[in-house]
Amino acid sequence: MAIDSIKNFCSISPELATAGQPSENELREIAASGFEVVINLGLLDPKYCLQDEMNLATSLGMKYVHIPVVFSSPKEEEWQSFSETMDLNRGKKVFVHCAMNYRALVFVALYGQAKLGWPREVADVHAKRFWELDDVWSDFIEKIREKFETNS
Numbered sequence: 001m002a003i004d005s006i007k008n009f010c011s012i013s014p015e016l017a018t019a020g021q022p023s024e025n026e027l028r029e030i031a032a033s034g035f036e037v038v039i040n041l042g043l044l045d046p047k048y049c050l051q052d053e054m055n056l057a058t059s060l061g062m063k064y065v066h067i068p069v070v071f072s073s074p075k076e077e078e079w080q081s082f083s084e085t086m087d088l089n090r091g092k093k094v095f096v097h098c099a100m101n102y103r104a105l106v107f108v109a110l111y112g113q114a115k116l117g118w119p120r121e122v123a124d125v126h127a128k129r130f131w132e133l134d135d136v137w138s139d140f141i142e143k144i145r146e147k148f149e150t151n152s
Contacts, residue, residue, distance in 0.1 A: 002029065003017070003019075003022075003026065003029045003030055003033050005026070006019040006020065006022050006026045006030075006097075007019060007020030007021065007100065007101065008020045008100060008101035008129075008130045009101075010101065010105065010126075010129060010130075012108065012112075012126075014093075015091075015092070015093050015094065016093075016094050016095075016096070016108070017035070017094075017095050017096070018095070018096045018097060018101050018104040018105055018108055019095070019097050019101050019104070020097060020098070020099055020100045020101045021042060021048055021049060021050070021097060021098070021099050021100075022050075022097060023050070024050060024056060027050070027053065027056055027057060027060065028060060030062070030095050031057075031060035031061060031062055033093075034093050035062060035093045035094065035095040036061075036062055036063060036089075036092040036093050036094070037062060037063045037064075037065065037089045037092050037093070037094045037095065038053075038057045038062050038063070038064050038065070038094075038095050038096075038097070039065045039066075039067065039082065039085060039086075039094065039095070039096045039097070039104075040053060040064070040065070040066045040067070040068075040097055040098070041067055041068070041069045041078075041082070041096065041097070041098040041103040041104055041107060042068070042069075042097065042098040042099045042103070043068050043069075043070065043099075044066075044068065048099040049099075053066075054066065063089070063092075065085050067081050067082055067085070069098070069103050069107075071099075071102070071103065072136060073136070074103065074106075074136070074137070074140045076143065076144065076147070079107060079110060079140075079144050082107045082111065083110075083111055083114065083115065086111050086115070087115070096108055100130070100131070101130055102130065102131050102137075105126060105127050105128075105129055105130065105131075106127045106133075106137055106140070106141060108126065109123040109124070109126040109127035109141075110123065110127075110141065110144050110145070110148075112126065113145070113148075114144075114148040120145075127141065
């Protein structure tokens with residue numbers, strides 16, 4: 001099994017990938033592929049997550065960070081926490097996921113624009129790779145962009 005079989009898998013660079021919720025076997029493949037950090041933006045809802053992802057990830061030698069983002073109401077503080085986590089793990093191989101790779105795509109797209117020098121157009125294409133943004137997420141993106149575009 002290859003990690004690119006994970007639901008909505010997206011390899012952004014050799015050091016960064018996003019996807020929907022991995023299974024236990026897929027999480028093992030993520031570790032075997034050299035990922036050092038797992039960032040989970042999903043909720044701890046048994047319908048959408050592994051029973052004990054944190055312990056499995058750490059037992060496989062990966063750092064695990066959970067930043068729960070309610071899909072219907074993403075918060076600026078959650079994006080800030082994500083951005084700080086990404087900054088702290090620069091130079092490491094990072095795997096970001098949520099249930100369907102919608103939240104993960106948006107957060108990584110914003111990070112790419114804010115910190116990695118992606119043009120706005122590239123970030124927009126990335127954020128919409130697997131879904132059409134609704135008003136909640138379009139507004140969230142603009143709100144976050146206002147913060148970092150006025151600070152640059």
